[in-house]
Amino acid sequence: MQSMKMGSSAVSEYSDSAFSLLANSLVMASVRCNRRPSSSPNRCTFALVTFAALSVLALFVCFTFLRSLSGVWHSLQGMHTSDLQIRFHVDNGRPLERNTEVFMKDTVGHLKNGKQVLQGQGEAIHRVTGLVENSTEVVEDRAVSYPGPLQKVCNEKSAILKVFMYDLPPEFHFGMINELPNGLLWPRNASQAPSYPGGMNQQHSTEYWLTLDLLTSTFPNRNFPCSAFRVEDSKKADIFFVPFFSSLSYNKFSRLEGNDRNIELQERLVQYLMGQHTWRRSGGRNHVIVMHHPNSLHAAREQLRPAMFIVSDFGRYSPQVANVGKDIVAPYKHAIPTFKEDTSTYESRHTLLFFQGAIVRKDGGYIRQRLYEMLKGEPGVHFATGNTERDGIRSATQGMRSSKFCLHLAGDTPSSNRLFDAIASHCVPVIISDELELPFEDELDYSEFCLFIRSSDSLQRDFVIKLLESVEKSEWIRMWKRLKQVDHYFEYRYPAQIDDSVNMIWKSIARRLPSIKQSLHKGKRYSRSRLVTRG
Numbered sequence: 001m002q003s004m005k006m007g008s009s010a011v012s013e014y015s016d017s018a019f020s021l022l023a024n025s026l027v028m029a030s031v032r033c034n035r036r037p038s039s040s041p042n043r044c045t046f047a048l049v050t051f052a053a054l055s056v057l058a059l060f061v062c063f064t065f066l067r068s069l070s071g072v073w074h075s076l077q078g079m080h081t082s083d084l085q086i087r088f089h090v091d092n093g094r095p096l097e098r099n100t101e102v103f104m105k106d107t108v109g110h111l112k113n114g115k116q117v118l119q120g121q122g123e124a125i126h127r128v129t130g131l132v133e134n135s136t137e138v139v140e141d142r143a144v145s146y147p148g149p150l151q152k153v154c155n156e157k158s159a160i161l162k163v164f165m166y167d168l169p170p171e172f173h174f175g176m177i178n179e180l181p182n183g184l185l186w187p188r189n190a191s192q193a194p195s196y197p198g199g200m201n202q203q204h205s206t207e208y209w210l211t212l213d214l215l216t217s218t219f220p221n222r223n224f225p226c227s228a229f230r231v232e233d234s235k236k237a238d239i240f241f242v243p244f245f246s247s248l249s250y251n252k253f254s255r256l257e258g259n260d261r262n263i264e265l266q267e268r269l270v271q272y273l274m275g276q277h278t279w280r281r282s283g284g285r286n287h288v289i290v291m292h293h294p295n296s297l298h299a300a301r302e303q304l305r306p307a308m309f310i311v312s313d314f315g316r317y318s319p320q321v322a323n324v325g326k327d328i329v330a331p332y333k334h335a336i337p338t339f340k341e342d343t344s345t346y347e348s349r350h351t352l353l354f355f356q357g358a359i360v361r362k363d364g365g366y367i368r369q370r371l372y373e374m375l376k377g378e379p380g381v382h383f384a385t386g387n388t389e390r391d392g393i394r395s396a397t398q399g400m401r402s403s404k405f406c407l408h409l410a411g412d413t414p415s416s417n418r419l420f421d422a423i424a425s426h427c428v429p430v431i432i433s434d435e436l437e438l439p440f441e442d443e444l445d446y447s448e449f450c451l452f453i454r455s456s457d458s459l460q461r462d463f464v465i466k467l468l469e470s471v472e473k474s475e476w477i478r479m480w481k482r483l484k485q486v487d488h489y490f491e492y493r494y495p496a497q498i499d500d501s502v503n504m505i506w507k508s509i510a511r512r513l514p515s516i517k518q519s520l521h522k523g524k525r526y527s528r529s530r531l532v533t534r535g
Helices: 008-035 041-076 199-204 206-218 246-254 261-274 277-282 363-375 390-401 418-425 463-469 473-490 501-511 513-522 527-534
Strands: 080-089 095-105 108-110 116-121 124-131 137-145 161-165 228-230 239-242 287-290 308-311 351-356 381-384 403-409 428-432
Touching: 161 206, 161 501, 199 246, 206 228, 206 239, 206 246, 206 287, 206 308, 206 501, 239 277, 246 261, 246 287, 261 277, 351 390, 351 463, 363 381, 363 403, 363 463, 390 403, 390 418, 403 418, 418 428, 418 473, 428 473, 473 501, 501 513
Parallel strands: 161 228, 161 239, 239 287, 287 308, 351 381, 351 403, 403 428
Antiparallel strands: 080 095, 095 108, 108 116, 116 124, 124 137
C-alpha cells in the first residue's frame, strides 16, 4: 500500500514527471527532424504533431486512472476528498479565496496543514471554519454539498464511550410514561418507545434522550453514528449508566398529595445499586445518573453522591453532593422552536431588550423584581410577566425573534430554559446570574455570543442600558452569526446528530474518564492494608 503513493500529492508528482518526459521527447524528436533531408519536412512535421497528440491523449488517460486510484486510496483510509472553494475573511475585510483540498472523516475535515476547516451535521456540511496564515480566526456560514456518504456506523469501535446500562424494570424509565406491550423490559425499536410528556416536563427531558440514544445503539437498523455504544459485558464498559427518569418521577408523582411513589422509586434504586458488584467495586464513581430537575432524586442523592450526576446547575446541592469538578451540566430542552431560515437583520429586530417570565421568585430571584422596577419604562425594553402555556410560548417566540438582546436572570436556581430559548431564537443572551455554570463551556466560548453582567453592576442605575447601547451594529451581527453556528449544540432529538446535546453530553462524560480512572486507581492503594486490619 505504501508503495502505491496514491495521495493527491503523488498524483501531482506523477503528472509533473510525465509532462516533463513529454517535453523532452518532443525536443529530441524536433532535433532529429531538423537533421533529416530538406525533402521531407512536411512528413516530419506531420509525424511530430501526431506523436504529440497521441502522447497527450495517453497522459490524460493515465492521469484519470491515477486520480481514480487516489479516490480508492482515500476511501480505504475511511476518508473522502472534495475540492472546495473556501473564502476566508481577514480583519481588513478583504476576502481571500483559496482552492484547498479538504479531507473529511466523521464530518470533520482538515486542511493539509492540519487545521480544522469543516464541521457539519448529517450528510451535508453547514459550516466552514478556518484559520488564515496570520492566525486570524474566520467563520463563514454556507451550505456545502458533500459528494461522499458519511460514516453511519454505530458500533463498539466507532463510539468514544462503551457504556453498560442497567436493565432496570420499565417503571423506572419508559414504563413511567406508558406501559410497554407484552411485559417487555425495553422497547424493541425506537418507534415503540413512548414519547416523553409535553409541556414543562420537556425542559428536563435529558434522561429520556440519553436513554433512547443508548438503547438504540445496538439496534441493527440504526443508520446514524453514535458517541456512546451499549455493551452487554460490564468488563468492557468505560462507564455505567443508570436509566432512571428522576425528573419525570418528581414531576409526575411528587405533586400528588399523599403519594410517595417518587420516594419509593428512589429507595428501590439505592437498594438495587448497592447490591450490584459493579457499584461496590468502584464505589459508584464510574456511574452516571441524570437528575436534571433541581428537585429530582432528593431522597437518594446523598447516598448516590459518588456517581457522576447530570444536572442543570448546582444551585440546590451541597458541594459534597454535586460540583463542577465531578458532574456534568446539561442544557435544558428549549420550549421555543429553533429559528430556522433566520434572515432577520439588526434593524428588523426593533426591540433592544426582551424579558418575559415570572417577576417574583424566591431564593436568588430577588434581582428580577429590582431590575423590573429599573427597566420597565425604558425605551426599547420589553420586561413583562409571562407564562409557559401555549399563548405565553407563542408571544415569547415572537418577542425573542424580534429582539436584539434577551435577558437571562437567576430565578429559583441560577439557570432556566430561558437562556436556551434565547439561543434558539438567535437573540443575544444577556446573562445576570453570578453562580451559573454553563453546558459544554470547556468547548464553547460563550463570550462570543453572550453578554455577562455581574449582579451588583446590573443594579446600578442605567448600567444595563448603557452596556447594551455600547455594542456596535457590527459586533451584534458577529454575535448573531455565532448564535446561528452554535444553536445545534443545544438541540435534543432522535435520531441524534453530530454535536447535538446528546452527543455533546456523551463527549463531556468521555473527557472525565481519566479523572475517574485516577480516582479508582488511588482508591486501591491501601487495599492490602485493609485486609490485614480485617484479619
